[in-house]
Amino acid sequence: MRGSLKGRLFAILVLATGLVWALATVWIYVSTRAEVEHVLDARLMEAARMVSSLVDSQDIDVAVASLDRPAPPVRTGASYERQLSCQIWSLTGSLIGKSDGAPETRLSDHRDGFSEREIDGETWRVFAVENQALGIQVLVGDNLDIRARLVRDVVKGLLLPMALVVPALGALIWFGVGRGMRPLDELAEGLRRRKADDLHPISADAAAAEIRPVATALNGLFERVRETRERERVFLAYAAHELRTPLAGLKTQAEISLRTDREDVRQAALAQIVTAVDRTSRLVRQLLATAEAEAVGAASGDDLVDLARFLRSMAAEHSAQAELRGIRLELLPPAAAVVVRASEPLLALALRNIVENAINHSPPGAVVTVSWSAEAIVVEDQGPGMPENEIARATERFFRGSARSPVGSGLGLSIAALCAERIGGTLLLENRQPHGLRVALRLV
Known part of the structure; x- marks a missing residue:
């Protein structure tokens, strides 16, 4: 996978998608929790003030609020029924009345406003309203465990589709990456089918925008290789011609010096041989120097x-x-x-x-x-x-x-x-x- 561009791109896209989804889940969790806290706190305040108002208008008779009502049936599962608990206390410290399921212990020691208190291992969020005219205090509490369960259920609702969608999303990403990289595969296949002496340029006009620079660079390379090969071909042709001329002259002058009986002709032929040897020696040295210049230039x-x-x-x-x-x-x-x-x-x-x-x-x-x-x-x-x-x-x-x-x-x-x-x-x-x-x- 490390050596595969397609694999790396797939991994990056899957990780990026997973990271975005995870960050979105965290953001939704935090924002949902804050919103739930705000809404439920507003409900606590409204409920407490409503109970105090009803008592004040005598719609609720605190004198007959029983402390001995039978316990409500136990509820299990994820039901959110009867989430609030209400207590009415006299200012002298006695419990006047409470809602079904509300704890016997006082929900809060604060006189007014919000507070939190742990009762029997459960944490309660409580809003208190004090009615001085009637000498009572209304406490309305919300179990924070139920609040947390509500937020967890929201997050679970996000994670479950994610677990089901991610494999399908990964398959779609893999398919999309493969389709997107098909022009590169086609370019590679075209180069693979080429013969070693085929230096014709690649058609870059129809290529994708991302492939076009590669095709252009390859065409530049092909052109430079073609020019280099042409120069080498011409160079070798000239070198062969230039070597052939003095070597033929050497043979001719050597034959003259062997066959002639005249000393002046022999000396002239030997002088020509020396000149031809000098020229050939210089030519060979310079041919080697040309190769040396090209080799040294690339490495020095x-x-x-x-x-x-x-x-x-x-x-x-x-x-x-x-x-x-x-x-x-x-x-x-x-x-x-x-x-x-x-x-x-x-x-x-x-x-x-x-x-x-x-x-x-x-x-x-x-x-x-x-x-x-x-x-x-x-x-x-x-x-x-x-x-x-x-x-x-x-x-x-x-x-x-x-x-x-x-x-x-x-x-x-x-x-x-x-x-x-x-x-x-x-x-x-x-x-x-x-x-x-x-x-x-x-x-x-």
């Missing part, structure tokens, strides 16, 4: 990164590559230390690809500069730059542009853009004057 938290320390380490890592191409890698630190909060693995992945891209596209003797602040890390090269119409596509996967590098694969800037997105930043590209490209990794 934020770190406090000292940019000066971080970029010095990055420059040392790429200095050998830059020296081989005759390029100087230069850091331009700010006046004050800068510490940012970002994922260090993603930051390293982005900067490695940006710097490699700048080195690969810069001519020998050029300078690649790296500057930074709390807002961004900027890498500038002295290469040919990019045509303005290609800058918007520079971060697309496998887009190499017209000024392509022999070892480029078109993944470096796309990896940097992916990492920037994962850390909540952006990647901005613009041409420098007179030539070169400026890449800014904005951190905020």
